[in-house]
Amino acid sequence: MKAYLQLTKPTISFLFAITGMAAMLLESHLNATDPVRFWVIVFAIFLTGGAANAFNQYFERDVDKKMARTAKKRPLPQGLLTPFQALAFSLSGSIISTFLLFYYGGILAAALGVGTILFYSFYYTLWLKPRTPYNIVIGGIAGAMGPLIGCAAVTGSISWAAFIMFLIIFMWTPPHFWALAICCKEDYKSVSYPMLPLVVGDQETRKQILYYSFVLIPLSACLHFFIAGSVIYLLGSVLLGSLFLFGAYKVYHTTVIKTHWQFFAYSIVYLLALFGFLIADVMYSAA
Template identity: 40%
Template sequence: MIDDTAWSGGHGGVGDYFALLKPRVMSLVIFTALVGIVLAPGGIHPVLAATALLCIAIGAGASGALNMWYDADIDRVMSRTRNRPIPAGRVTGDEALAFGLTLSGFSVLVLGLLVNWFAAAFLAFTIFFYVVIYTMWLKRSTPQNIVIGGAAGAFPPVVGWAAVTGSVSLEPLVLFLIIFMWTPPHFWALALFKSGDYEAANVPMMPVVAGERSTRTQILAYSLVLAPIGVLPWIMGFAGLAYGLVSAALGVAFVIFAYRVWAMRKGDAARKAAVRLFSFSILYLFLLFAMLLGEHLLIALISGPAR
């Protein structure tokens, strides 16, 4: 929860406000939302597609700014976050709050006016879910924070799909499910080698509350479930054979990395196994969505323009 010290300082530069947007997280949001837009049936004018993507990106950045506003107290404690703009004193809490709220309203309003209001409402719900449900409630109250809160990071391809179609169908929900099931092993791997930070900040991440052994077991369990879910786009027919083969191979690799985390339970080897899983998990998600995007664009190129 924010405290008075989070409101001191200020006079941040452009780079500090850009950092408030969590650009690394935003890049993943943009990429997965783009896949949702491209895969959606019916097509959309390129200008409207770019507008939708920009609004989704701004909405994600607004969520990041509001998250940093509320979490300034724990960001100050954790080694990986203490140099963020608010705890470092380069941006005040007031400034971050105003910045996040302004961007939130702008992104939702523009998406609704220029694209469609269903997608805008979905984006508004995504921002609300991340800021209120995850940041303000779940993060500090339950070790299941990442499991439930991970839904916020899984919504972008659904919002992208809704921007094109004005509705939601089974296909974007499968994309949602892939990201949703990927989130716990991804973040718990990070938490394993950063557990001291979370403990110092009083954040009930799984390794702090349930212990490392339980966390490693749950990482393996989620990975075993994630692997076949990653193949679902091919099984359901909205991805091709190339995607099916790559996703199956990546799923097996993910399980192997997770098994090594489970098997190596102590010392430096255990830490390295968690770091490797965390790094591979990023590559895993990127390659899955890159394959979906690449296959679709290749088919469109081969087929030529519609007549």
């Protein structure tokens, strides 16, 4: 069971589900929300991300064997699952998540879920990642779909607030993964993936991390004006954003790999806490 959970990349899928849940709570205003339906949709969003990640690991199983980081952490290179089991899990997860999103959330939510799986599993994994150093930028579209799916599931449409949430995650993704790419540069080099540090160098990558961070912080604060809530989210976004920008500034001015790992780890905390503040704001305002 643990090996199947590892296939979903649980941390990433959990973040994906949290962003979708935040959009659901915001758009439903905590009113007339059937708890069973609500949690089934949240699970379906998690499973959407999990299925996409499982396909990713299935397609990259040979590459993962050659990379030190993934060879030790992923179930296929470790021999914990067979390729057939991984493929069956990926297909089953895709079918179940699509059915649940369609039945409980409607056709738009289901279509967005299917689009997320196809985009990440096939377009990003098989085409973008091996071909362009900006794979993370374009591929970030898939990881940012959680709020759009969540919003569509409770309203049947996409709101401006959900779109701003999408943009926040989209802008967060490159700094997050480029820090990792610098740390694992030799791994990516060994499998000929054209990650940005290998193509333009570490310092230019650090500069891009800083640039994206400068855009991310005001964009995150901007969401406050679309949610009609209290100042909880605004204050939280400013605090978290200041720490994020400080981390990006430190990364820009150092070659110490430990600093890049710290920024990578904090970026996960940042996104989780940011949407945590949003959920707290929605619940406080609705009380």
